[in-house]
Amino acid sequence: MVHAPSLPRNEAGIKAAISVLKQLFGDRLQTGAAIREQHGHTTTWIENQMPDAVVFPADTTEVSQIVKACAEYGVPIIPFGTGTSLEGHVNAPAGGISVDTSQMNKILAVHAEDLDVVVQPGVTREQLNIFLRDQGLFFPIDPGANASLGGMAATRASGTNAVRYGTMKDNVLALEVVMADGAVIRTAQRARKSSAGYDMTRLMVGSEGTLGLITELTLKLQGIPEAISSARCSFNSIDDACRAVMMTIQYGIPVARIELLDEMSVKAANAYSKLSLPETPLLLLEFHGSEASVAEQAETFSSIAEEFNGFDIATTASTEERNKLWQARHDMYWASLQIRPGAKGISTDVCVPISRLAECVVAAQDKAADMGLLSPIVGHVGDGNFHCLLLIDIDNAEECARAGDFVSWLTQTAISMEGTCTGEHGIGQGKRSYLKAELGETTRYMAAIKVALDPDNIFNPGKILID
Numbered sequence: 396m397v398h399a400p401s402l403p404r405n406e407a408g409i410k411a412a413i414s415v416l417k418q419l420f421g422d423r424l425q426t427g428a429a430i431r432e433q434h435g436h437t438t439t440w441i442e443n444q445m446p447d448a449v450v451f452p453a454d455t456t457e458v459s460q461i462v463k464a465c466a467e468y469g470v471p472i473i474p475f476g477t478g479t480s481l482e483g484h485v486n487a488p489a490g491g492i493s494v495d496t497s498q499m500n501k502i503l504a505v506h507a508e509d510l511d512v513v514v515q516p517g518v519t520r521e522q523l524n525i526f527l528r529d530q531g532l533f534f535p536i537d538p539g540a541n542a543s544l545g546g547m548a549a550t551r552a553s554g555t556n557a558v559r560y561g562t563m564k565d566n567v568l569a570l571e572v573v574m575a576d577g578a579v580i581r582t583a584q585r586a587r588k589s590s591a592g593y594d595m596t597r598l599m600v601g602s603e604g605t606l607g608l609i610t611e612l613t614l615k616l617q618g619i620p621e622a623i624s625s626a627r628c629s630f631n632s633i634d635d636a637c638r639a640v641m642m643t644i645q646y647g648i649p650v651a652r653i654e655l656l657d658e659m660s661v662k663a664a665n666a667y668s669k670l671s672l673p674e675t676p677l678l679l680l681e682f683h684g685s686e687a688s689v690a691e692q693a694e695t696f697s698s699i700a701e702e703f704n705g706f707d708i709a710t711t712a713s714t715e716e717r718n719k720l721w722q723a724r725h726d727m728y729w730a731s732l733q734i735r736p737g738a739k740g741i742s743t744d745v746c747v748p749i750s751r752l753a754e755c756v757v758a759a760q761d762k763a764a765d766m767g768l769l770s771p772i773v774g775h776v777g778d779g780n781f782h783c784l785l786l787i788d789i790d791n792a793e794e795c796a797r798a799g800d801f802v803s804w805l806t807q808t809a810i811s812m813e814g815t816c817t818g819e820h821g822i823g824q825g826k827r828s829y830l831k832a833e834l835g836e837t838t839r840y841m842a843a844i845k846v847a848l849d850p851d852n853i854f855n856p857g858k859i860l861i862d
Contacts, residue, residue: 396440399441403489404489408468415464416448423452423498424449424450431445431448434493439741444486446487448493450493459578471856474493475493476516476546496545500522505532509585514611535556548570554775554819572609603859606849607849622684623712625716626710629676629705630676631706636703640777641750642702650680651683653775655774658676660772663727667723668722670723735769735786745817746779748813759772
């Protein structure tokens with residue numbers, strides 16, 4: 396377990412704010428130990444830091460009331476979606492109030508002709524796509540977990556479809572946000588582009604709840620493609636697989652997804668998902684478009700793969716076969732845990748320029764082996780992002796220390812390759828110490844923005860920036 400530094404607590408303020416909020420929300424404010432523990436962080440190796448209370452607002456007006464009460468007494472506010480983030484984002488190092496948006500789960504408007512939708516922050520990715528399915532539309536960002544859309548915006552989520560459809564920053568048109576004084580702002584209109592002032596939407600997307608609390612989102616939608624096909628291809632080495640990826644991107648093939656599994660991951664997928672893939676590096680791809688264009692994309696990729704010694708190439712348009720393949724990819728966390736029963740999986744990510752991807756992945760494999768760590772690797776290789784899942788005994792302090800050293804080494808290596816300490820997991824508590832190494836003096840201006848928008852530091856204190 397990794398120690399998370401605590402911040403000074405405002406005991407009197409917390410007590411006063413809870414009293415006020417209890418009068419406003421009644422049973423929708425909870426202070427039981429179990430629910431508070433649930434709203435501290437549970438999906439990582441960072442220790443759980445519980446809030447003092449959890450409140451469940453139903454609309455923007457109620458969120459504004461919460462913020463005004465907390466601002467009056469100087470009490471921290473920790474936004475909570477579904478709790479699937481991985482870097483301690485929902486911990487409460489100074490105590491305070493966890494604002495759970497799960498009851499703000501209404502789909503407010505679908506503008507099919509404009510390809511956009513307006514939702515409350517508690518709507519989940521799967522909920523939205525089930526609702527849209529009969530209209531021939533879908534929302535493409537897929538981080539794997541059934542995360543809330545508010546949380547996905549706050550952490551600038553990504554996923555397997557990012558190579559074609561981008562990340563959350565590319566798919567949020569506008570936000571409604573409650574600011575630190577309780578004021579409600581709208582960051583933009585529904586227009587597809589604007590040159591009107593500072594881009595407040597992009598400022599809030601990825602701010603991890605440190606600048607404001609998102610209460611409504613306007614999101615871009617896509618039409619469900621006429622045809623979808625998947626492909627898989629095995630390679631003799633990570634280098635061959637990554638060079639095939641680079642050529643595929645440079646050739647302009649509009650792949651929707653292109654995922655890498657290393658040898659250890661393929662072996663785990665075979666055992667867990669009852670597959671029989673060659674246990675060598677593997678690429679999984681998906682193509683979207685018309686029947687003709689999808690067939691052309693698959694054929695062109697197959698030719699490229701063969702240039703780099705690709706083998707066991709198979710394509711399919713069968714929905715059942717596609718779903719089986721991608722379900723195996725989404726189940727990689729659970730599959731990897733079977734490699735070392737009883738271990739906890741600690742996921743970390745970095746992102747590098749695609750030209751350095753093979754070098755970084757191979758170096759990570761070698762470093763983990765040298766340190767005596769098991770670390771299967773999967774990656775969204777179309778954009779240079781990959782994940783190491785460290786399988787460790789969480790109660791073994793020496794092993795945790797080695798894992799921490801590996802994460803530090805990996806992060807520094809990615810930054811030295813002109814990459815980033817995180818492609819999609821975010822900073823939270825877990826990667827704060829690396830941000831200045833990556834961005835230098837930029838962090839000073841980030842801190843100035845934080846002070847300007849949240850002068851009393853009530854929004855998610857102890858996250859992103861070193862206090």
